[in-house]
Amino acid sequence: MHPTLPVHARDVTKSYGPNQALKGISLDIVPGEVFSILGPNGAGKTTFIEILEGYRARTGGDVTVLGVDPGQGTAAWKARLGIVLQSSGVFEKLTVEEVVGHFATFYPDPLPVDHVIGITGLAEKRKARCDTLSGGQKRRVDVALGIVGNPALVFLDEPTTGFDPSARRQAWEMVDGLTGLGKTVVLTTHYLDEAEHLARRVAVIVEGRVADIGTPREIGGRERATARITFRREGSLASTPFPLELEHHEAEGLVTLPATEPTAVVVALASWAREYGFEELPGLTVTRPSLEDIYLEMISEAPATGSKE
Numbered sequence: 001m002h003p004t005l006p007v008h009a010r011d012v013t014k015s016y017g018p019n020q021a022l023k024g025i026s027l028d029i030v031p032g033e034v035f036s037i038l039g040p041n042g043a044g045k046t047t048f049i050e051i052l053e054g055y056r057a058r059t060g061g062d063v064t065v066l067g068v069d070p071g072q073g074t075a076a077w078k079a080r081l082g083i084v085l086q087s088s089g090v091f092e093k094l095t096v097e098e099v100v101g102h103f104a105t106f107y108p109d110p111l112p113v114d115h116v117i118g119i120t121g122l123a124e125k126r127k128a129r130c131d132t133l134s135g136g137q138k139r140r141v142d143v144a145l146g147i148v149g150n151p152a153l154v155f156l157d158e159p160t161t162g163f164d165p166s167a168r169r170q171a172w173e174m175v176d177g178l179t180g181l182g183k184t185v186v187l188t189t190h191y192l193d194e195a196e197h198l199a200r201r202v203a204v205i206v207e208g209r210v211a212d213i214g215t216p217r218e219i220g221g222r223e224r225a226t227a228r229i230t231f232r233r234e235g236s237l238a239s240t241p242f243p244l245e246l247e248h249h250e251a252e253g254l255v256t257l258p259a260t261e262p263t264a265v266v267v268a269l270a271s272w273a274r275e276y277g278f279e280e281l282p283g284l285t286v287t288r289p290s291l292e293d294i295y296l297e298m299i300s301e302a303p304a305t306g307s308k309e
Contacts, residue, residue, distance in 0.1 A: 002064050002067065005028055005029065005030060005031070006029050006030070006065065006066055006152065006153045006184040007027070007029035007052060007153070007186070008028050008029075008064045009026055009027050009052075009061065009062070009063040010026045010061055011024045011061040012024070012026070012060070012062075013025075013058065013059045013060040013061050014044070014047050014051065014056070014058055015059045020208060021044045022051075022058075022059075022208045023044075023209050024061065024208075024209060025061070025208075025210055027203055027210060027213055029184060029186065030184075031182075032182060032183075032184055033179070033185075034175065034179060034184075034187055034198045034199045035185070035187065035199060035200065035201055035203070036186075036187040036188070036189060036198065036199035036203070037186065037187070037203050037205060038188075038192075038195060038203065038204045038295060039205035039206060039299070040206070040299050043205045043206055043207065043208065044205055044207075045188060045205045046188075049155060049157075049186065049188065051063065052065050052070055053065075053081065053083055054073045054077075054081075057071055058071070065077075065153065066081075066153055076108075079107050079108060079109075079149055080151055081153055081154075081155070082147045082149060082151030082155065083146055083155045084143050084145075084147075084154065084155065085142070085157050086158045086161060092131035093129060093131065094129065094130060096122050096125050096126050096127070096128060096130065096133075096141060097117065097126040097127060099145070100113050100117060103145045103148050103149070104148045107148070107149035109149075110148050110150055111147065111148055111149075111150045113148070116144050116147060116148045119174060119178075120140045120141075120143050120174055121140055121170055121174060122137065122140050122141065122144060125137055136164070136167040136171075139159065139162075139163070143156070143174065147178065147183070151183065152184065153183070153185075153186070154178055154183050154184070154185045154186070156175065156185060156186070156187045156188070157188050158188060159171055159175065159187070159189070160172075160191065160194060168191075168194070172194070172197055172198055175187070175198050187199060192290070192292040192295055193292075195216065195291065196216040196291045199216060200215065201213060201214060202214070202219055204219065204220070204295060204299070206298065211298050212298065216291050219291065219294060219295075219298075220297065222289060222291065225288055225289045225294070226258050226288075226289075227259045227262040227286055227287065227288045228256060228257070228259070228286075228287050228288075229257040229258075229259050229269070230254060230255065230256050230257075230283065230284070230287075231254075231255055231281040231282060231284040231285070232253055232254055232255070232282040232283045233250065233253055233282075234253050234282055237276075237278055237281075237282070238253065240276045242272075243268065243272050266286065269281060269284075
């Protein structure tokens with residue numbers, strides 16, 4: 001047992017007859033972090049999360065959630081979990097205040113209803129019936145119902161599906177607020193920018209195995225990946241001889257340089273520009289592969305052969 005860790009899993013497997021959905025998942029989730037589980041459809045992430053939640057029995061391996069084997073979780077243990085499904089539904093004819101207050105009665109130590117309504121951004125809609133709410137507002141009610149029991153561990157499944165950009169940003173602030181309350185959050189999302197913004201660490205599951213675990217900056221070797229430097233070679237700069245030692249590609253005035261050491265390349269470019277009397281390189285940018293780039297590369301490769309902790 002690992003009572004200090006919200007989630008501790010070692011070599012967790014799940015088989016359906018001859019089909020093995022999970023092939024040995026190992027990971028730890030530490031208190032107070034947002035931990036995102038990523039993976040393509042069919043990779044096994046939903047199966048793994050349902051095992052953590054106590055909804056599905058594992059075939060093998062060891063796992064504890066809040067210090068308890070989820071397969072043997074009591075009602076008291078379940079009260080310490082907050083589960084926000086993709087669409088849990090609400091009581092359409094009740095007001096926001098009524099439905100959140102009703103759910104609060106199910107728990108031994110709920111959060112104050114007013115506080116939950118406030119942190120989920122529903123204060124202005126507290127007296128509104130749920131059938132009058134927008135899709136994004138109903139999603140906020142789902143989150144409110146998931147956290148009103150004052151859980152130590154919150155599972156958020158695709159919390160911003162269907163949200164417009166403004167509503168997504170507001171939802172992100174809400175998730176940040178959960179960690180401010182000391183909650184640990186397990187997040188599943190198909191929005192890679194969401195995982196990058198919210199998660200302290202991410203795990204990528206491919207073909208029933210953990211392909212990698214790390215911070216959004218580290219995952220898949222992202223921080224070591226080749227950077228790309230671009231600028232526009234225009235005006236009199238276009239006729240200036242380019243340093244031959246710098247590998248580059250030029251098309252329609254846009255110069256692109258791959259760089260494993262981008263600082264050194266930028267210094268060389270600046271030196272070259274100043275030599276010919278230019279203080280600035282138009283449109284100069286330095287970018288590394290995004291989390292989405294790395295993720296798509298990882299899931300397109302051969303199935304993982306092990307797990308990294």
